[in-house]
Amino acid sequence: MERSYWWEQMVAMHKGGEYKVGAREKFQCSICGSSYTKNYDLRKHMKSHTGETFCHICQRSYSNVQNYRMHMLFVHKIGTGRQT
Ligand SMILES: [Zn+2]
Ligand SMILES: [Zn+2]
Secondary structure, eight states, rough: OOOOOOHHHHHHHHHTTOOOOOOOOOETTTOOOOOOSSSSHHHHHHHHTTEEEETTTTEEEESSHHHHHHHHHHHHHHOSSOOO
């Protein structure tokens, strides 16, 4: 009894060609491509593109980067801008 060698090769090739696309990070930013597992995180991230800024420490939002920088500097003692 002989098994056809070419057939086994064909089967092996087809099996090897199967790809499973993992769905690890479902929420992706359409602007910079950053991906997040939670919609909440993506929405928070999107605000950085729309101009609204979030303090990641106390979760307060700022419509203006200048206010955010002042907040970071005076409340958390973190300089977010250029460092000298
Ligand atoms: Zn982005
Ligand atoms: Zn803060």
